[in-house]
Amino acid sequence: MSQVGPQPDVQQAPGREDLRRRIEERIRRLERASGNGLWSMVLFLSVSFVAFDGFSIFPDLSNDARRMLGTPPSGQMISLALVVYAFSGIVRTLARMSRNIKPYQGLMHVAFFTAFYTFYQLSGVLQDNFWAVFFAGISVMGLENYYLWAHSNEAIRKERALLKSMWEGDER
Amino acid sequence: MFSSINSRAIVPVACAVTGFVIACCVLLYTFVKDDLIKGEIQHAADLSDTVIKSTRYAMLHDDRETLSNIISSIGEQNQVEHVRIFNKKGLIMFSPDSQEVNQFIDKSAAGCTECHAGAEPKRSLGTMAKARQFTNSSGNDVLAITAPIYNEAECSNAACHFHDAGQSLLGTLDIGVSQDPLKRTLGQLKNRMIMFSGMILVLTVGAVCALLYRQVFLPIKLLTDFTESSESDSLGTDLPEVSGEIAQLAKAFQKMTNRVQELESQLQSKDDVSPPNLRS
Numbered sequence: 002m003s004q005v006g007p008q009p010d011v012q013q014a015p016g017r018e019d020l021r022r023r024i025e026e027r028i029r030r031l032e033r034a035s036g037n038g039l040w041s042m043v044l045f046l047s048v049s050f051v052a053f054d055g056f057s058i059f060p061d062l063s064n065d066a067r068r069m070l071g072t073p074p075s076g077q078m079i080s081l082a083l084v085v086y087a088f089s090g091i092v093r094t095l096a097r098m099s100r101n102i103k104p105y106q107g108l109m110h111v112a113f114f115t116a117f118y119t120f121y122q123l124s125g126v127l128q129d130n131f132w133a134v135f136f137a138g139i140s141v142m143g144l145e146n147y148y149l150w151a152h153s154n155e156a157i158r159k160e161r162a163l164l165k166s167m168w169e170g171d172e173r
Numbered sequence: 174m175f176s177s178i179n180s181r182a183i184v185p186v187a188c189a190v191t192g193f194v195i196a197c198c199v200l201l202y203t204f205v206k207d208d209l210i211k212g213e214i215q216h217a218a219d220l221s222d223t224v225i226k227s228t229r230y231a232m233l234h235d236d237r238e239t240l241s242n243i244i245s246s247i248g249e250q251n252q253v254e255h256v257r258i259f260n261k262k263g264l265i266m267f268s269p270d271s272q273e274v275n276q277f278i279d280k281s282a283a284g285c286t287e288c289h290a291g292a293e294p295k296r297s298l299g300t301m302a303k304a305r306q307f308t309n310s311s312g313n314d315v316l317a318i319t320a321p322i323y324n325e326a327e328c329s330n331a332a333c334h335f336h337d338a339g340q341s342l343l344g345t346l347d348i349g350v351s352q353d354p355l356k357r358t359l360g361q362l363k364n365r366m367i368m369f370s371g372m373i374l375v376l377t378v379g380a381v382c383a384l385l386y387r388q389v390f391l392p393i394k395l396l397t398d399f400t401e402s403s404e405s406d407s408l409g410t411d412l413p414e415v416s417g418e419i420a421q422l423a424k425a426f427q428k429m430t431n432r433v434q435e436l437e438s439q440l441q442s443k444d445d446v447s448p449p450n451l452r453s
Contacts (some may be wrong), residue, residue, distance in 0.1 A: 080204065084196075091193060129203045133200045135196075144189040147184075147185045
């Protein structure tokens with residue numbers, strides 16, 4: 002019977018330590034997620050910088066490659082797709098914000114906007130439409146990243162409060 | 174920056190709306206520009222058809238002097254940058270610029286390559302493919318149309334000509350019109366769209382800000398002042414001039430504070446009564 006007394010304390014301490022480690026790990030993960038938003042924005046700005054120059058750092062597409070890719074879509078079709086994508090992107094982010102659903106990290110948006118730049122380039126109308134893609138990207142990704150940042154900060158604040166309450170409990 | 178509820182609510186919405194409106198305006202401008210350019214090309218194509226039809230009679234009668242006069246008169250028009258007729262070999266036969274006459278056209282130049290890119294030249298082109306845009310030696314932006322002059326039954330049957338019926342193309346008309354009016358129109362359109370977008374942005378963002386301030390931020394501020402201003406523990410009786418959920422919240426605060434105060438006074442009275450008993 003004398004061995005029964007200390008056992009709960011021995012089990013409780015590692016359990017609390019494990020929980021604390023998990024909370025710290027969650028905080029680190031949230032901080033990384035918040036930073037990922039910033040990196041995706043930097044990636045988008047880099048792609049935009051390259052696109053602004055008409056992708057001149059890449060060699061021109063050969064006629065064979067163009068023939069293989071087929072006829073590019075018309076500039077108007079790409080513009081229509083861009084408007085629909087930007088509009089739905091903003092609406093979806095606002096809907097997620099209002100329902101407090103976890104945001105994504107923006108990399109998918111970078112891929113889509115890079116595709117828009119590429120399609121415009123292949124259709125030969127990138128110069129006319131560059132600023133449309135740029136501002137659509139900035140607005141969609143800016144809102145997405147703002148939500149990611151706000152969501153992560155809120156979650157970090159909650160985790161830190163939990164951690165603090167654990168420390169206070171230990172001290173008592 | 175995002176510590177206050179005002180900035181957290183307004184800044185993201187303002188940025189998203191601004192970006193989307195700018196993107197849509199750029200696309201709308203591109204659409205309108207494309208439509209205007211297409212209209213201009215159609216207009217130039219119609220002009221070239223008119224020139225060909227006007228010169229047809231002179232060509233049938235091999236009246237080179239009349240033909241030369243017609244071409245010179247057209248070339249004198251303000252918006253016409255150049256007009257020339259050259260034969261199948263590319264030799265310029267008629268032009269208002271006398272230095273051009275009897276010179277060969279470069280078949281590798283823009284405007285010729287559309288038909289002469291392959292080994293066998295194309296017989297016909299669509300209206301848009303006949304057009305080319307370039308900046309001429311005077312620095313003016315030009316929209317040019319290259320219109321073929323086809324052989325017709327009257328041409329091959331005419332006594333004065335030697336064109337046989339098997340020859341499909343007799344020559345080509347090349348006419349270039351200035352793009353300055355189009356550029357001016359596009360410039361005006363751009364300025365108007367910038368002004369219009371600016372007004373939409375100011376109105377949208379302004380309306381969102383004003384509504385949020387009036388419906389959310391101001392009642393919250395009044396409620397905060399109400400809960401913080403009282404010097405005593407109770408919240409006072411004058412509720413802030415708010416309505417709806419904020420008024421309910423203010424009443425709930427007031428009720429809760431009164432209840433706490435009531436409980437405190439009950440405890441106090443118990444303390445006041447109990448000490449003599451304890452002392453005894």
